[in-house]
Amino acid sequence: MGLAEIKARITVAETAAGRTAGTVTLIAVSKVQPLDRVIATLEQGQRIFGENYVQEAAGKWPDLRLRFPGTAVHMIGPLQTNKAKLAFDLFDAIHTLDRASLAEKLARLAQTQGHCPTLFVQVNTGAEPQKAGVLPDDADAFIADCRAKDLPVAGLMCIPPEGEDSTPHFTHLAQIAARNGLDQLSMGMSGDFEAAIAQGATHVRVGSAIFGARNYG
Ligand SMILES: *Cc1c(COP(=O)(O)O)cnc(C)c1O
Numbered sequence: 001m002g003l004a005e006i007k008a009r010i011t012v013a014e015t016a017a018g019r020t021a022g023t024v025t026l027i028a029v030s031k032v033q034p035l036d037r038v039i040a041t042l043e044q045g046q047r048i049f050g051e052n053y054v055q056e057a058a059g060k061w062p063d064l065r066l067r068f069p070g071t072a073v074h075m076i077g078p079l080q081t082n083k084a085k086l087a088f089d090l091f092d093a094i095h096t097l098d099r100a101s102l103a104e105k106l107a108r109l110a111q112t113q114g115h116c117p118t119l120f121v122q123v124n125t126g127a128e129p130q131k132a133g134v135l136p137d138d139a140d141a142f143i144a145d146c147r148a149k150d151l152p153v154a155g156l157m158c159i160p161p162e163g164e165d166s167t168p169h170f171t172h173l174a175q176i177a178a179r180n181g182l183d184q185l186s187m188g189m190s191g192d193f194e195a196a197i198a199q200g201a202t203h204v205r206v207g208s209a210i211f212g213a214r215n216y217g
Pocket of ligand 1: 206
């Protein structure tokens, strides 16, 4: 596959869902990918990328951003509270806001810096014990808590359980967003981004289908 094919498939999915072509944001997930593949994708015009590890992103993106102006990098992996400051300074968006201690830290940074990355609250729609995210039953209260701290929550993010049909999870996330007045939905990966677009995804996070399989070596 590759970037052009994924973009074409996104357009088809947007149209099939009765949505305007070009309204879904493609986040190219570049974690663990060789630098030459990332650069090739930048050279093809892609300007929004997703990373899972603060350290890896910090080593790669400051240089690439100078070479490719207008590039945005989104944090989509679990964020430790002790890396919150680094992440706050490095990323344009954080998709993994999932607990009070992190909200507290980000709120303090937003206050002192006078700006804030775009924030998504991660919801553990499958209630999987090993997975990050607030439980669906706790989502409303957590979102209210973030707003009480003046944190600008833009939307919700989920990673459905592996091996399950993703669609009910996407529908559930969309419901939680709607009842909380949130209109951004970060959902859908290489295997299910079309299903996510059908359920209202505004941001899809696609890695291996663009770059090829990740080699964690
Ligand atoms: C790695 C990752 C992706 C991309 O996964 P692919 O299956 O390679 O598209 C998307 N979202 C999150 C949160 C990830 O960690």
